[in-house]
Amino acid sequence: MAAALAGFVLKQLASLAVDKASLLWNLKSDILKLQNTVSSIQAVLLDAEGQSGKNHQVQLWLQRLEAVLYDAEDLLDDFSTEVLRRKQMDGNVVANEVSLFCSESNQVAYGLEIANQIKLIQSKLEEIDQDRNQFYFQTFPVSDDKEWRETYSSIPDVVVGREEDKRKIIDMLLLSGYKEKVVVVPIIGIGGLGKTTLAQLIYNDDIIKTHFVCKVWVCVAENFDPKFLVKRILESITKKKVGDLALDTLKDLLHEQIKNKHILLVLDDVWNDDRGKWDRFKNLFASSAAEGIRIMVTTRSLNIAKLTATKLIVPHELQGLSEHESLLLFEKMAFGEGVEPSQRYVEIGKKILRKCYGVPLVVRTMGGLLSSKETESEWKAISEEQLLSLGREDSDILATLKLSYDNLPSNLKRCFAYSSLFPKDYKIDVKTLVQLWMAQGYITKSSQSSLLEDVGVEYFKNLLWRSFFQEVTKDDDGNMESCKMHDLMHDLAVAVAGEEIKCLSVDSTGSGSLLNVGDVNLERIRHISIDLQDRNRWWSDIAWEAPALLAKATRLRTLLILKNCSRGAELDRSCGRIFSEMTRLRVFGLGGAKIEISSFVFYKLKHLRYLDLSSNEMETLPNEMTRLVNLQVLDLNFCQRLWLLPVGLGKLSNLVYLDLYGCSDLSCIPAGIENLSLLREFPFFILAKAAADSSRETAACLGELKSLDNLNGRLVITNLEWVKDKSDAEAANLKEKSQLRTLELFWSPANNYNMAARRGCDHERSILEGLQPHPNLKRILMQFYGGSSIPTTSGWFSSLRNLVEIGLFYCGKLQSLPSLAPLVFLQALKLYGLDSLEHVQSETVASSSPSSNNDLQFLPSLESLSIEECRNLIGWSARDTEDKSPPLPRVSTLKIGGCPKMVSVPRFLVNFDEVELKDVSSELLGAFGASLVSPSAHPRFEQLSLECAKDFPQGSTLNLTSLVMLCISHCDDMTTLSPSILRHLSSLQELQIQYCKILELEDGDGDDVSPQQVLPSLRILTVRKVPKLVALPKWFQHSSNLQQLELYGCDNLKFLPNWLTELTALETLTLPYHGYISSRCRNSTGEDWPNISHIPNIEVDGKYVQQGGRYLGTFEEEEEEDSEEGGDIGGEEVEAEQQQQQQQQGASWHIQISRLSENCFARITCNLFEKCFLP
Structure with missing residues (x-):
């Protein structure tokens, strides 16, 4: 360093x-x-x-x-x-x-x-x-860090030689002959061998996706805490944060989520060898009503693999790549795709590969290293380095990876070492990482015209190519979004960072104290990050300890609370004084902490370049902050109470990122931002609301955007009703901002306050004309626009041929839209609340066949179409007829709702993932059915949701043969659902009928329909709150594939028919709080019990009566048994075994208690443990 x-x-x-x-x-x-x-x-x-x-x-x-x-x-x-x-x-x-x-x-x-x-x-x-x-050091000539060869336009996602491993493990996962409900398949191998990569290949395989309804991936590392893991699993399934709940509550939530489903859980990088913890975790799943649970474990330890593996399953031991596979991977990394390598270089590469033992991480890293070496002598020098001693232990592999690090340019060495600030398996935001490198001065511009962040991205790409980073994700525009580090690479980063860089973590067991503090050398430490681990732990847990420690670290340059960890607890005012004394700070990240901003003395932090105050609750920022002239990044994202920015914001001339997105109370942007010519991201521009405001004179106008030519990404402009005229709008010069990708233009809803500013349709149309974007724009969204049309003059709309998304919301006066025909890249169209719009397109579009060239098709790229709350919309086109309009070839998601007058839709090729029709007319339902065009003999139609519909789209039945899931909800005017309609749904696997007040499920005795024709593929049937349901229709008895049946709130359903015994595939019956029916099924003496006793899993009133084919009885039965026999404690498994030993202590007892019912301890009186001593 x-x-x-x-x-x-x-x-x-x-x-x-x-x-x-x-x-x-x-x-x-x-x-x-x-x-x-x-x-x-x-x-x-x-x-x-x-x-x-x-x-x-x-x-x-x-x-x-x-x-x-x-x-x-x-x-x-x-x-x-x-x-x-x-x-x-x-x-x-x-x-x-x-x-x-x-x-x-x-x-x-x-x-x-x-x-x-x-x-x-x-x-x-x-x-x-x-x-x-x-x-007696040797001297070497020092040359500038030379540019690496920019040979490759992208980093290849190369996986070589794992097909046979993949096939074997998939076979084990899909095998159905296991006795155990929870089946665990471990993958074992040394670090860098590709266990995680193999697990990812299996996880994303099409066969696995089809078989497992629910898939969850959790990286465990050293934190094998059952409660923590269950929370992570729930958050993955629900896509929502889970609070700090008791384990029993978490278990109930988990059971609800996985009920009746085939589950695949991947536990990556397991280090726990505590059998007790493992058994507790596994039992959380064993007691659930999931259909089948498969757990795939990756680990380096043979002991852990044996401990976790299901009986009779041999852990899959991953081997190294063969010589041929190693060479193939090496060549792709060293020479790039499609390059014919010189045989001399290949021979040197083979010598190096013999010392890599087929370990993919080492092969990739060595290939990436040699990709930057241009001469044969440089290759030979690498082959003669200390590779001869390489073995297959992690420490040996680490030594080889260190060789790659040693060959990095000095600036990249600092960048890589700095990445040790993030804990293992942390999802690193690439943009943030580059910003941190910039703040520390690690990035050097290659020329005066180059931008630091662009050079930083090139740094990252170079490290990525050499495998120092991996698992890169990209955003919709192809920009690298996040990455991770292999755990061995993380070990290397920690090793080379030494005592200067430390990631401190908080004890997640409850004390809240900082761990590994003893590793911190307060004299040498320069960079500290704090990882709270448990994302629900609050800043106050460490507030008493962290500042006292950090106050002694006088040389600190980085203090970073990792994003999404801190959760808004209030810090003492003394913290501001302590932090203000850290005068050497370049990076200061306090995102999410409630800080008293007035306690900071900002002028002391003159070196500061990165300041993250996001998700804080301050209302103003002090003017003193404008003395931070080195500041490059100011993150105020979602400071929702912030209403005033410093007047001298324009003094921060080095500012590159100013994130104000989500600052909903902000009144305006201060004047002077035109001086921030380096700004690249400035996503939220707020115009002052009225000339009468005191802030108006000191507020920035649109014209100040003119000098910000480097703006990229997203730009939101609000309060556009206060723009004076077209010339003011043109002053923003948006048409020259070629790097903008998303533009959001927001007017405010019309009200008494801004009525004077709403000067009619023509005025607002002229303002929009002045805001003409650059043709490179990809997304445009408008809200509360008051014009009657969108400008078409001067190529305003027709020039935006690169658009992939259009969103128009609450534009109540908009009467027409421009022709969409030129938008061949458009992927999403969202129309919401356009009350004056009668037709989406006013012109007829020439028809074309589905097989035509894309250039001739209408909207050939459109995948998502959403039209909602357009109360006067009549149809798609004013002049088209159903047989002439060209079909939309790629629409997979369709949502139409709240359009009561709509009677026609465009034609579609049946290629749907999801269709939702809500509060639409019967005519539209018929038109939708008639609009469907099957592109082949195997059309795809995954899901249809009908909400508030009056009838089923009967005209569509012939075209719904590929429908997989149907949900009919809140259709209060729908009266019948007969077999004559349902017989066409031959591929339907799931049917939900809920909250339909007058709907009747007819037996169809008068229909000319064979019962065997009705829903032959049905597997899941859910009926909720359908009061007209008196008896289950007879045609259900021929749904021989039915596996799950749930009946809820159907108060007039009085019995379950005896033909349920014919449904031999039925595995789960759920009767949640079903009153009368529940009483007939609650126990073995119930009148309907003979009709359902063959079903392995039966849940009544939220409690399992039968599980896995084993009769459990009711709570009353358990209570009665408990009172008669004290040894049986509420449960499923109780063993008491007396083991008499000929010892002085006399007889000893071994008691095992497991799977107790929820509140069994409330019924236990125990005087057994008197005068006892625990060992």
């Missing part, structure tokens, strides 16, 4: 040596002298760092050097900051306090102080330089 640090200091010195401020303060000679000394030391650092692992004295020498170089960096950064403030004053941008600083007397005093500090650092470095002579 010393070499990288020395290089950065030299670049600072070179920059300051030519600055006129150094001449003004007479510092040039001191700076040049310091520059020469650092250069002299830098020449030996490559050899010194190589020896440091073997020579403790060299290591101590390097530590001394690093400490002084850090001090030099701080001093030079302080100097640069004051230079920047002086330049601001010269530009008349800054306030009086800087003018005071730049007065003649202060300039002289400051110059003397800086000169003295430079001389002090020079003296320390000269002493260190003298001491180096005892080590």
Whole structure:
């Protein structure tokens, strides 16, 4: 790290040596002298760092050097900051306090102080330089970090040679002959062998997706706590945060989620070898009503694999890649896709691969390393490094990965080491990571025109190519969004970071204390992150301990509370004072903590470049914050109470990211943001609401956006009703902002306050004309727009040919839309609350066949169509007829609701994942059925939801043969559902009928329909709150594949028919709180019990009466048994075994109690353990 640090200091010195401020303060000679000394030391650092692992004295020498170089960096950064403030004053941008600083007397005093500090650092470095002579270091020429070869446009997602492993494990998972309900299949192998990758391949396999309704992935690592794991599983299933609930409550929630489902759970990277913990976790699933539970475990430990494996299952031991597979993977990483490698290089690569033992992580890393080496001599040098000693232990693999690290350019070394701030398996946000690197000064611009964040992304790509990062996800625009580190790479990052970078974690067992604090060397620590682990733990748990510890870490440059961990507990005012004394901070992340912002002394934090105050509750920000002239990132995301920003915000001329999204109370943006020419992300622009507002004069107008040419990503502009005229809108110059991808234009709902600003349709249309976007725009959303049409003049709309999404919401006066025909990339169209719109398209579109070329098709890319609450909408087109309109070829999600006058829809090729029709007319239902065109003999139609419909779309029955799931809900006017309709749903597997007041399920005796034709594929039937249901229709008895039946709140259903015994595939019957029927099925003496006793799982009134084919009885029966026989404690399994031993202690007892019912202890009186001593 010393070499990288020395290089950065030299670049600072070179920059300051030519600055006129150094001449003004007479510092040039001191700076040049310091520059020469650092250069002299830098020449030996490559050899010194190589020896440091073997020579403790060299290591101590390097530590001394690093400490002084850090001090030099701080001093030079302080100097640069004051230079920047002086330049601001010269530009008349800054306030009086800087003018005071730049007065003649202060300039002289400051110059003397800086000169003295430079001389002090020079003296320390000269002493260190003298001491180096005892080590006889070799000198090497120092070259700038050269650019790597930008040969590859993307990072390949390469997986080689795991098909046979994948097939074997899938076979084990799908096998149905196991006696156990919970089947565990372990995968074992050393680190880097590809266990996680193999598990991912299996998890995403199409066969697995089809078989398992519910799939959950949890990375366990060292935190094998059953409660924590259940929470993670529930959050994965429900996509919602789960509170700090008792384990019993979590278990009930889990059982509800997995009931009647086939479950696949992956527990990745398991280290727990405590059988008790494992059994408790597994039993949480064993007592559920899931159809089948398969758990796939990945681990490095054979003992853990044997402990977790289901009986008769042999853990799958993963082997290394073969020579051929290793070479194939290596070539893809070293040479890229489609490149014919030189045979000489291949032969050297084969020698290297023989020392990699087929470990994919090592093969990938070595390939990535050699991709940056251009000459044959460089390849040979790598092959002759210390690979000969490589074995197959994790420590040996780590040594090889260290070789790849050693060959990184010095700036990339610092970037990689800094990544140890994140805990293992943490999902790292790539944009945040690059911002943190920027804040620490690790990124160097390759040219004056290049942007730091773009260079930072290239840094990340280079590290990704060399396998230092993995598991990258991308956003809709193809930008890298998140990544993870392999746990061995994380071990390497921690090792090379040494004592300078630490991730502290909070004890999740309840004490809330900071763990691994003893590892922190307060003299050497520079960067700290705090991981709360349990995402529901509050900041206050550590508030008493963290500030006291951090107050002693006087050299701290990073304090980062990891995102989404802190949850808004209030910090004491003293914390602000403590944090304000951390004057060397570059990164300060307090997202989510309730902080008293007034307790901070911001002018002391002059080095600060990254400040995260997101999701906090402050209402204002102090003007003093504008003195943070180095600030690059200011994150105020979702500070929902914030209403006022500092007036001098425009002084922060280095600001690159200003995130105000979700600041719903913010009144306006202060004037002066036009000075923030480096801004790249500024997603939320609020116009002042009225000229009468006191903030209006100091508020930014749209014209200030003109100079922000680097804006990219998303831009939301609100309060557009207060724009004066078209010229004001044009001043924003949106048509030149080529990097914007999403534009959201929001007017406010019309009310008495803003009525004067709503100056008619023509005015609002002219404002929209002035806001013409660049053709590169991909998404446009508008809300409460008051114009009657969208501009088409000057190519306003027709030029936006790259649009993938259009959303129009509550545009109540909009009467027409432009032609959508040119939008060949459009994927999503959302229309909501367009009360004046009668037709989506006013012009006829020429028909084309489904097999036509995409250029001739209408909206060939459209996948999602949503039309809701358009009360006067009549149809899709004013002139089209059903037989002439071209079909939309790719729509998979369709949602139409709250359009009572709508009678026609476009034609669709049947390729649906989900269709929802809510509160629509019978005519529309018929039109929908007639609109469906089958593209092939195997159309796809996954799900149809009918809500508030008057009738079933009868015209569509012939076209619904591929429908898999049907939900009929809240259809209060629907009267019948007869076999003549349902017989066409031959592929239907799930039917839900709920909350339909007058719906009757007819037997269909008068229909010319064979009962065997009705719903032959049905597996799940749910009927809730259908009061007209008197008896189950007879045609259900021929649904021979029915597996799950749930009846709830059907008060007029008086019995269950005896033909239920013919449904031999039925596995689960659920009667939740069903009154009369429940009483007939609650126990073995119930009148309907003979009709259902063959069903393995029966739940009545929220309690299992029968489970796994075993009769459990009712609560009353258990209570009666308990009172008669004290040894049977509420439960399913109680064993008492007397084991008499011939010892002095006399007889001993072994008692095992498990699977107790919920409140059995309330009925136990026990005097057994008197005068007993526990061992």
